Amino acid sequence: xxxxxxxxxxxxxxxxxxxxxxxxxxxxxxxxxxxxxxxxxxxxxxxxxxxxxxxxxxxxxxxxxxxxxxxxxxxxxxxxxxxxxxxxxxxxxxxxxxxxxxxxxxxxxxxxxxxxxxxxxxxxxxxxxxxxxxxxxxxxxxxxxxxxxxxxxxxxxxxxxxxxxxxxxx
Amino acid sequence: xxxxxxxxxxxxxxxxxxxxxxxxxxxxxxxxxxxxxxxxxxxxxxxxxxxxxxxxxxxxxxxxxxxxxxxxxxxxxxxxxxxxxxxxxxxxxxxxxxxxxxxxxxxxxxxxxxxxxxxxxxxxxxxx
Numbered sequence: 338x339x340x341x342x343x344x345x346x347x348x349x350x351x352x353x354x355x356x357x358x359x360x361x362x363x364x365x366x367x368x369x370x371x372x373x374x375x376x377x378x379x380x381x382x383x384x385x386x387x388x389x390x391x392x393x394x395x396x397x398x399x400x401x402x403x404x405x406x407x408x409x410x411x412x413x414x415x416x417x418x419x420x421x422x423x424x425x426x427x428x429x430x431x432x433x434x435x436x437x438x439x440x441x442x443x444x445x446x447x448x449x450x451x452x453x454x455x456x457x458x459x460x461x462x463x464x465x466x467x468x469x470x471x472x473x474x475x476x477x478x479x480x481x482x483x484x485x486x487x488x489x490x491x492x493x494x495x496x497x498x499x500x501x502x503x504x505x506x507x
Numbered sequence: 508x509x510x511x512x513x514x515x516x517x518x519x520x521x522x523x524x525x526x527x528x529x530x531x532x533x534x535x536x537x538x539x540x541x542x543x544x545x546x547x548x549x550x551x552x553x554x555x556x557x558x559x560x561x562x563x564x565x566x567x568x569x570x571x572x573x574x575x576x577x578x579x580x581x582x583x584x585x586x587x588x589x590x591x592x593x594x595x596x597x598x599x600x601x602x603x604x605x606x607x608x609x610x611x612x613x614x615x616x617x618x619x620x621x622x623x624x625x626x627x628x629x630x631x632x633x634x635x
Contacts, residue, residue, distance in 0.1 A: 371618035372526075425525040440522040447618045450596030457599075465596070467567075 364451035373423035396445035412498035544571030
């Protein structure tokens with residue numbers, strides 16, 4: 338396996354990347370559409386890297402093996418509650434904190450499962466580790482500046498959420 | 508008195524169990540829930556749960572994982588005839604083969620929609 342760019346730099350048109358960006362986009366869209374019956378639109382994150390999606394609930398998950406990366410799925414509590422409503426059919430008022438955290442963990446787990454399957458098609462074998470969820474007001478993901486990373490932003494109605502991918506060498 | 512037919516869902520995710528509940532209610536079965544293998548075995552051992560027609564089983568769970576639970580059920584003199592369907596993100600061919608060799612009746616990969624789940628449950632119950 339050659340060293341070099343492992344993640345797409347510019348979004349989707351980079352079939353040279355170990356895992357092209359559109360694989361991540363398609364994984365998110367497929368999971369959301371299958372579990373909730375709605376198709377999120379992918380929109381550009383802010384060009385200067387600053388995003389104003391208030392990540393009050395963020396799912397984290399590491400994939401390891403032939404490639405090593407961490408993926409995060411961050412959103413507001415309002416978005417997380419909407420996800421639970423869409424997935425389970427409960428009323429909004431019944432969407433408890435533990436369900437929101439559990440729902441986000443499940444979604445990121447399913448997204449990782451799809452990425453893992455697609456990675457096999459490109460010759461990379463990955464292991465999906467246990468997801469976990471961070472909860473807090475105005476959480477920021479802080480990472481070393483030289484970590485290869487990619488951000489994707491999605492929208493359902495007026496609800497945005499972010500997928501971030503951080504690739505690291507071991 | 509006829510016992511209401513039951514399905515047992517074994518998954519550490521409460522959200523997944525809620526999704527499964529909505530499907531099972533459509534089929535007019537009662538749903539029993541367990542968040543791990545040990546809890547599931549305890550539910551199976553209760554006399555009032557003798558009419559469990561199907562087990563829906565996650566793979567990756569804390570403590571006893573789904574594959575080990577499946578093997579325990581299929582080696583049990585009383586429970587081995589209960590059909591088990593894996594409901595999991597595990598999609599690697601090797602793992603699916605392991606599950607089949609351990610006696611799984613059907614396999615549903617997450618993510619799934621309710622219609623797919625209902626169809627597969629009906630398949631398992633009909634075959635049983």
